[in-house]
Amino acid sequence: MSYKHTQFWSVDKLDGEETLSPAITEAGLCISEGETVAFPTETVYGLGADATNDNAVDKVFEAKGRPGDNPLIVHIGSVEQWGDLASVIPEMAQTLADSFWPGPLTLIVPKKQTVSEKVTAGLSSVAVRMPDHAVARALINAAGVPVAAPSANRSGRPSPTKAEHVLYDLDGRIAGIIDGGDAGFGLESTVVDCTGEKAVILRPGGITREQIEAVLGTLNVLESGKTSDSDAPKAPGMKYRHYAPSSPLLLVDNEMEEVIAKERLAGKKIGVLAVDENKTKWEPLVDLFIPLGSVDNLSDIAAHLYHHLRLADESKVDVILCETFSKSGVGSAIMNRLEKAASGS
Structure with missing residues (x-):
């Protein structure tokens, strides 16, 4: 159509x-x-x-x-x-x-x-x-x-x-x-x-x-637990890769510097999505840094998450690294979307 x-x-x-x-x-x-x-x-x-x-x-x-x-x-x-x-x-x-x-x-x-x-x-x-x-x-x-x-x-x-x-x-x-x-x-x-x-x-x-x-x-x-490939999903967002930018997205728990070094050694152009509080730490090490908002305001991070993923995509980086969040409160929804976008990576 x-x-x-x-x-x-x-x-x-x-x-x-x-x-x-x-x-x-x-x-x-x-x-x-x-x-x-x-x-x-x-x-x-x-x-x-x-x-x-x-x-x-x-x-x-x-x-x-x-x-x-x-x-x-x-x-x-x-x-x-x-x-x-x-x-x-x-x-x-x-x-x-x-x-x-x-x-x-x-x-x-x-x-x-x-x-x-x-x-x-x-x-x-x-x-x-x-x-x-x-x-x-x-x-x-x-x-x-x-x-x-x-x-x-x-x-x-x-x-x-x-x-x-x-x-x-x-x-x-x-x-x-x-x-x-x-x-x-x-x-x-x-x-x-x-x-x-x-x-x-x-x-x-x-x-x-x-x-x-x-x-x-x-x-x-x-x-609910994860829906398998053979199951019919009962609701949107349960089975298929969703919310994903074109570039590979990797979720990083607490070893951001090591992951950046590894991707840089592989010759990749790197983008990082992280909280404002970590901007001075990671921005000098990467090609693109996108501040997600303050770690103290997860609702604001949620409101702009998809926009920031799209901004990272538009930059044509080879890989996007993103910090992870607590899965309590609004953090549960944020991590659900990021894990779907990263396909478990």
């Missing part, structure tokens, strides 16, 4: 989700007519299509180059739309929705038979979230349909947190892009499977495990 021209709309932050600008109305019409539109959320930019239209959903997979067994998250503009997708809403799911919606939390629940199998990759469950972003909810309401929306990037690439990232990856491959400014949290939503007896965190994100445990109780929350 290719488009002669990808429409670009600029939308200021709306005062309220019911406020519709001409751009939102036009973009909503595009989705209702089966086209694909990228739009901002409080996590990253999403690539939206009518979740009830198989042909529209196919366009999302084609534009991204996304494997067909990787399910999509369905975005809703109001709680009432949830009942159109779920055959049953478990009590734990309702509790989490009451606590964190709208927000960066995706809940997996049993699906109704009317939900497209292309959206759910043939699974008996559907992943749903209500974004905490006025532009996103206004677009969904203008479209008049639930909107299936993975991140608006080429599959495997760092997710987009700016409209310009979307344009770089998908220009000519999608119908339109809504520029609503920078995304907020900067990493994808937390995904929680609510189809069993306990809540299972399949992907960490903007809502931390600690926050979920505070609502459901520690004994009622589990964390």
